[in-house]
Amino acid sequence: MPILSLHSIxxxxxxxxxxxxxxxxxxxxxxxxxIGPNGSGKTTLFNVLSGFLQPTQGxxxxxxxxxxxxxxxxxxxxxxGRVFQHFGIxxxxxxxxxxxxxxxxxxxxxxxxxxxxxxxVKATLAMATLTDHAKEKAGSLSGGxxxxxxxxxxxxxxxxxxxxxxxxxxxxxxxxxxxxxxxEALKKEGKTVLIIEHDLxxxxxxxxxxxxxxxxxxxLTGAPDNVRQSKELQEVYFGADPTT
Ligand SMILES: Nc1ncnc2c1ncn2[C@@H]1O[C@H](COP(=O)(O)OP(=O)(O)OP(=O)(O)O)[C@@H](O)[C@H]1O
Ligand SMILES: [Mg+2]
Numbered sequence: 001m002p003i004l005s006l007h008s009i010x011x012x013x014x015x016x017x018x019x020x021x022x023x024x025x026x027x028x029x030x031x032x033x034x035i036g037p038n039g040s041g042k043t044t045l046f047n048v049l050s051g052f053l054q055p056t057q058g059x060x061x062x063x064x065x066x067x068x069x070x071x072x073x074x075x076x077x078x079x080x081g082r083v084f085q086h087f088g089i090x091x092x093x094x095x096x097x098x099x100x101x102x103x104x105x106x107x108x109x110x111x112x113x114x115x116x117x118x119x120x121v122k123a124t125l126a127m128a129t130l131t132d133h134a135k136e137k138a139g140s141l142s143g144g145x146x147x148x149x150x151x152x153x154x155x156x157x158x159x160x161x162x163x164x165x166x167x168x169x170x171x172x173x174x175x176x177x178x179x180x181x182x183x184e185a186l187k188k189e190g191k192t193v194l195i196i197e198h199d200l201x202x203x204x205x206x207x208x209x210x211x212x213x214x215x216x217x218x219x220l221t222g223a224p225d226n227v228r229q230s231k232e233l234q235e236v237y238f239g240a241d242p243t244t
Contacts, residue, residue, distance in 0.1 A: 004026040009048060019045060020216045096135065152182070
């Protein structure tokens with residue numbers, strides 16, 4: 001039984017088709033890469049999955065329940081966690097407070113499963129290599145550090161399904177490696193991850209399967225290496241090669 005199923009999701013905004021007949025299934029414990037050119041609908045699909053946008057057609061099943069009409073907070077309570085393409089960090093709060101506030105917002109059972117929240121805060125800051133900055137305001141961090149704080153906070157939050165929108169954008173290679181390690185650790189715990197990334201080597205390294213979107217439609221799915229070598233990906237993602 002898949003943990004998540006998308007059934008013919010379409011979204012039209014003001015006569016503009018943004019998603020068209022998107023269907024795929026995600027098994028529990030799978031790490032799926034979602035790739036495609038700028039504007040192909042990847043972030044929009046995450047908005048539909050987390051409930052910020054309602055599809056014009058189609059439905060979503062999560063943990064055997066039809067969640068299509070559920071508001072974002074209800075989906076979050078069901079264990080769907082998200083890292084935004086742009087930040088969700090409170091700049092006036094310290095790093096510790098930023099992590100704690102997110103943990104405290106977790107629904108009861110999920111929060112209980114985390115154990116001592118102070119320990120989770122410590123582990124989160126350690127994951128982001130920001131322990132030395134724990135008492136500083138988040139607004140003083142660099143863009144990449146803020147990104148790391150946000151990723152670590154989401155990854156340590158005890159969710160079941162993670163939606164990661166370009167988690168390594170603006171993050172240095174060493175830390176990208178660390179993010180990959182954190183995702184692999186989640187996979188070992190049986191967690192499910194959907195990840196949008198433009199970094200194909202990163203995607204190949206951590207994903208079981210890749211879904212390629214182009215102009216709001218799924219044009220290809222398969223194992224990362226097969227997708228990377230395919231002619232379709234070359235056409236939609238890299239464009240025509242000017243040297244040939
Ligand atoms: N609320 C909205 N109203 C109107 N158009 C929208 C809305 N949200 C997204 N779009 C349009 O939908 C298309 C897909 O946008 P989306 O942000 O999903 O792309 P993306 O694949 O995430 O791109 P990128 O790789 O650049 O992040 C774009 O043409 C965008 O302008
Ligand atoms: Mg996007």
